Amino acid sequence: MKKKSILESSVLYTILAILIGFLIGAIFLAIAGISPATAYGKLFSSIFGKPKYLVWTLIYASPVIFTGLSVAFSFRTGVFNIGAEGQYIVGALTATVLGILVDVPAIIHVPLCIIGAAAAGCCWSLIVGIMKVKRGIHEVLSFIMFNWIAFYLSNYVVNTKIIHKEGGGEASKDVLASARILFPESIRKVLDCNSANWGFILAVIIAVIMYIIIEKTTLGYRLKAVGFNRNAAEYAGINADASILTALGISGALAGLGGAVQILGMGGRLAQLASQEGFGFEGITVALIGGSNPLGCIFAGIFYGAMKYGGSKLTMIKAPAEVVNIIMGCVIIFIAISSVFRELFLKLAPKKDGKEGK
Numbered sequence: 001m002k003k004k005s006i007l008e009s010s011v012l013y014t015i016l017a018i019l020i021g022f023l024i025g026a027i028f029l030a031i032a033g034i035s036p037a038t039a040y041g042k043l044f045s046s047i048f049g050k051p052k053y054l055v056w057t058l059i060y061a062s063p064v065i066f067t068g069l070s071v072a073f074s075f076r077t078g079v080f081n082i083g084a085e086g087q088y089i090v091g092a093l094t095a096t097v098l099g100i101l102v103d104v105p106a107i108i109h110v111p112l113c114i115i116g117a118a119a120a121g122c123c124w125s126l127i128v129g130i131m132k133v134k135r136g137i138h139e140v141l142s143f144i145m146f147n148w149i150a151f152y153l154s155n156y157v158v159n160t161k162i163i164h165k166e167g168g169g170e171a172s173k174d175v176l177a178s179a180r181i182l183f184p185e186s187i188r189k190v191l192d193c194n195s196a197n198w199g200f201i202l203a204v205i206i207a208v209i210m211y212i213i214i215e216k217t218t219l220g221y222r223l224k225a226v227g228f229n230r231n232a233a234e235y236a237g238i239n240a241d242a243s244i245l246t247a248l249g250i251s252g253a254l255a256g257l258g259g260a261v262q263i264l265g266m267g268g269r270l271a272q273l274a275s276q277e278g279f280g281f282e283g284i285t286v287a288l289i290g291g292s293n294p295l296g297c298i299f300a301g302i303f304y305g306a307m308k309y310g311g312s313k314l315t316m317i318k319a320p321a322e323v324v325n326i327i328m329g330c331v332i333i334f335i336a337i338s339s340v341f342r343e344l345f346l347k348l349a350p351k352k353d354g355k356e357g358k
Contacts, residue, residue, distance in 0.1 A: 021329075032319075070087065079244060086124060091257060110180075120256050174269050181199060289304070
């Protein structure tokens with residue numbers, strides 16, 4: 001097998017895109033009259049300055065790793081899951097309802113909420129899958145509509161008497177302590193972070209499982225085969241419709257898990273949404289940065305979580321937190337056109353054909 005050169009590595013172009021993103025962000029900061037060195041210094045010190053900052057980075061990363069896995073899994077299997085936002089919301093909603101209304105020991109309560117959230121996300125995605133398979137309705141249009149249905153459904157349930165917070169406030173009641181996935185109090189004290197939870201560890205475990213499924217199992221082979229070429233896969237005897245439904249079901253379950261982790265870990269309650277929270281759309285960014293590789297999504301999610309948490313501290317030096325969005329947007333643009341750079345660099349690189357001197 002021919003070994004890939006470094007110029008053919010997608011990692012190189014991802015790193016290059018990130019560097020270009022920071023460079024363009026620096027230009028915008030300079031135009032705004034803010035020192036890029038000062039702003040980036042604050043950004044990095046807000047991530048690496050204290051151990052608890054790193055813990056917060058992982059907390060912020062956990063839900064976007066799940067939504068990134070959701071989108072990456074669908075990309076690898078030939079469908080475009082732009083509905084991770086809605087699946088995330090119904091997952092969070094299900095975890096909240098089960099966390100409030102069911103009172104059982106933690107050893108039962110936590111798995112119940114997590115499995116319930118995954119099942120909700122799976123079913124929400126499968127509805128769109130069935131519409132695509134049975135009626136040929138394009139999944140992108142359906143997912144966009146279902147994102148808004150999930151949004152208004154969540155707000156409706158949050159404001160019902162049995163779920164709404166007593167004494168006012170635009171949020172649900174707190175989920176029971178038996179449903180939380182927080183670290184033991186002693187560990188949280190050591191980490192100096194009351195919201196430290198098992199979400200990131202769960203995300204890493206699920207990412208490894210997804211990698212094994214995609215790369216090491218016949219199920220993954222069938223799903224990828226349909227994604228690469230549906231007609232060829234059907235000719236080989238693979239049921240393409242069943243594969244599409246399987247891919248969308250798993251993808252939806254992953255996004256639903258992201259909602260559960262956010263509620264049971266960091267949030268503790270579900271707020272009435274004023275707008276789409278964006279976790280599902282952030283998952284698209286994570287999937288692209290991670291090269292649609294489940295293991296890549298772990299590192300991409302950490303990077304995104306670090307930028308979200310560190311960027312929130314830029315207001316302390318009167319720098320616009322929106323610069324993080326500019327950086328991430330530029331990163332995505334340059335990843336999207338990385339093939340152009342790849343072709344250019346490969347053409348400019350000296351060729352070694354072993355014929356020199358003849």
